[in-house]
Amino acid sequence: MSNRGINDMDNAIFRRPDIMPDRATHFCPGCGHGITQRLIGEVLDDLRLRDKAICVGSIGCTVTSYLYYDVDGTEAPHGRAPAVATAIKRCHPDLHPFAIQGDGDLASIGMAEIVHAAARGENITIIFANNANYGMTGGQLAPTTLVGMYTSSTIAGRKEDRHGFPIRVSEMLATLDGPAYISRVSLHNPANVRKARKAIEIAFRAPLEGLGMGFVEVLSMCPINWKVEPVNAPQWIVDNMIPQYPLGEFKCKPEVEELKKAVRG
Amino acid sequence: MLISESRKTSYIVIDKDKCKACYYCIAVCSKNVIGISKNINRFGFNYAEPIEEKAHECTGCKSCAIMCPDIAITVYSSRVLEGDID
Numbered sequence: 001m002s003n004r005g006i007n008d009m010d011n012a013i014f015r016r017p018d019i020m021p022d023r024a025t026h027f028c029p030g031c032g033h034g035i036t037q038r039l040i041g042e043v044l045d046d047l048r049l050r051d052k053a054i055c056v057g058s059i060g061c062t063v064t065s066y067l068y069y070d071v072d073g074t075e076a077p078h079g080r081a082p083a084v085a086t087a088i089k090r091c092h093p094d095l096h097p098f099a100i101q102g103d104g105d106l107a108s109i110g111m112a113e114i115v116h117a118a119a120r121g122e123n124i125t126i127i128f129a130n131n132a133n134y135g136m137t138g139g140q141l142a143p144t145t146l147v148g149m150y151t152s153s154t155i156a157g158r159k160e161d162r163h164g165f166p167i168r169v170s171e172m173l174a175t176l177d178g179p180a181y182i183s184r185v186s187l188h189n190p191a192n193v194r195k196a197r198k199a200i201e202i203a204f205r206a207p208l209e210g211l212g213m214g215f216v217e218v219l220s221m222c223p224i225n226w227k228v229e230p231v232n233a234p235q236w237i238v239d240n241m242i243p244q245y246p247l248g249e250f251k252c253k254p255e256v257e258e259l260k261k262a263v264r265g
Numbered sequence: 266m267l268i269s270e271s272r273k274t275s276y277i278v279i280d281k282d283k284c285k286a287c288y289y290c291i292a293v294c295s296k297n298v299i300g301i302s303k304n305i306n307r308f309g310f311n312y313a314e315p316i317e318e319k320a321h322e323c324t325g326c327k328s329c330a331i332m333c334p335d336i337a338i339t340v341y342s343s344r345v346l347e348g349d350i351d
Contacts, residue, residue, distance in 0.1 A: 013275070014330040014340035025335055029310070030287035034334030190293055190328040221334075223287070230287035 017041035019050055019070050026064060030230025032187045032220030033061055036100065036129055037068050039197045043204050044069065052096045054088050056081045058110075060102035061135045079110020082117035085124040096208060098125040104134035107143040107169050114173070118215065121178030123207035125214045127200060128169060131222035132241065139225030143167045146244055151225070166244060170217045174250035180212035182251035186219040186242065188234035198263055199249075205259050212253065219245060275325025275342045279314055283337035286310035290329035290338060296322040299329060313337075 016022065020041040025034050044053055055066045055073035058081040066073030076084040081099035088097040106114050106128050114126065133151050134140040140153040144166050148157045158166075170184045181203055185196035196218060203214030219241050221233040228236050252260075277298070279290075284306060290313055291299045300316040315323075330338040 010341040010343040012339055013325060013342045014327045014338070016336045016339070020336070024283050027285075027334065029285035030289065031334055034336070035332070038334075038336050190331045193331050231289065231292050234289070234292075 017045045019044045020068055021070055023067070025068065027061065028222075028224040030221055030223040030233050031061070031135075032131065032218065032222070033100075033129055035187050035193060036127060036196075036218050036220060037065060039193070039200050040098070040100065040127060041069060042197060043201045044071070046201065047204055047208070049096060049204070052094065054085075054095050054097040056085045056088070056097050056099040058099055058101040058105045059136075060105045062100040062102055062105070062129065063136070065100050079105050079108070080113050081105070081110065082113045082122070082124065082126060085126075086117055086120070086122045089122060089124055096123075096125070096204070098127070098204070100127045100129060102135060103128070103130045103132065103144040103169075104137075104140075104142045107167055111143075114169075115176075118173045118179045118213050119176050121180075121212040123210055123212065125203050125207055126216075127203070128215065128217045129220045130169075130217050130241075130245065131220045131225075132166075133222060133225050135222050135225055139222075144169070144245075146240055149240070150227070168245060170215070170245075170250050173215060178212050179215055179251050180206035180253045181249075181256050182215045182217075183249045184217040184219070184245060184247050186237055186247055187221060188219070188237040192247075201263050202256060202260060205263070206253075206256050209255070209259065211255050211259075217245070219247075274321065275323045275340060276320055277315055277323060277329060278339045278341065279312065280337045280339075281306045281312040281314065282308075283335045284310060284312035285335055286312060287334060288313060289332040289334070293328045293332050295326070295328070296324060298323045 053071045057066050057075045059078040085097035141151045174182045183199040185199045186192045199216045203216045206214045223230040223233040298319050302314045306312045
């Protein structure tokens with residue numbers, strides 16, 4: 001049955017989102033960024049944002065995210081994607097800028113931008129892919145690296161006394177009044193990927209309604225820099241990352257609770 | 266034509282030139298429909314492919330496609346008519 005021709009009558013129940021051009025990604029095998037980008041593509045399709053969305057490329061493994069969507073895009077300096085997205089939203093209130101940022105980009109050099117954009121309550125969507133290291137440059141220590149974790153710049157493991165403790169960005173931003181929706185999700189199994197899709201959809205709907213920033217932290221696999229087999233990477237998230245970064249919603253304005261009823265899944 | 270039974274079947278198609286051999290799809294498939302090919306694709310990976318003998322067991326749960334980081338998997342559902350013709 002597998003080698004038969006695809007019948008025109010057959011119904012594709014899962015296929016590539018229309019908004020994503022048919023091209024191979026540049027990510028390493030098993031990288032969670034591919035899943036994250038596909039989920040955003042599905043949400044852009046469902047909300048019909050092809051003419052409204054502006055993709056703000058950040059620095060890191062997400063740098064070429066404008067290649068993977070059929071929407072207008074721009075590139076931001078390292079860490080400044082929330083600032084660029086703010087400018088786009090304020091100059092063109094009818095457009096909807098979104099950015100995918102890695103943890104080296106958002107939690108390290110761009111920490112000031114994300115905190116102030118969240119405090120101002122900008123109506124933008126930020127997807128934060130947290131894989132506990134600087135992926136693109138070769139797996140160095142990031143602010144989100146776990147205690148004891150080996151990276152290429154902490155070859156004896158991260159030590160509390162020398163390198164400090166990892167930052168929980170979602171909890172930190174949830175203390176602010178600006179953001180409408182803050183949630184942390186994981187990609188380690190299909191059920192959690194479905195939850196991630198729902199969270200990303202809410203993070204797009206809330207700013208579109210003018211309620212404030214939508215922010216989703218995605219715990220993402222990075223098997224190459226974690227030095228594990230790709231097939232063991234989801235279990236690595238369960239064993240190591242989720243105890244440090246618990247999943248769940250950290251901020252949800254009462255108006256967003258109403259929006260959630262409209263989200264399928 | 267008398268149609269005695271009509272049932273729904275599902276099958277998957279894997280774009281071998283997008284597969285990067287992470288094998289998440291094999292790990293999540295509850296029916297073990299997917300296996301590793303002996304051939305390599307243009308990246309040099311032993312890509313994942315549906316196993317010929319087990320393909321009919323696919324239930325169309327989409328778990329493999331949901332976990333695929335490279336959007337290499339498309340899931341189809343078709344209505345197959347099994348009937349006696351008299």
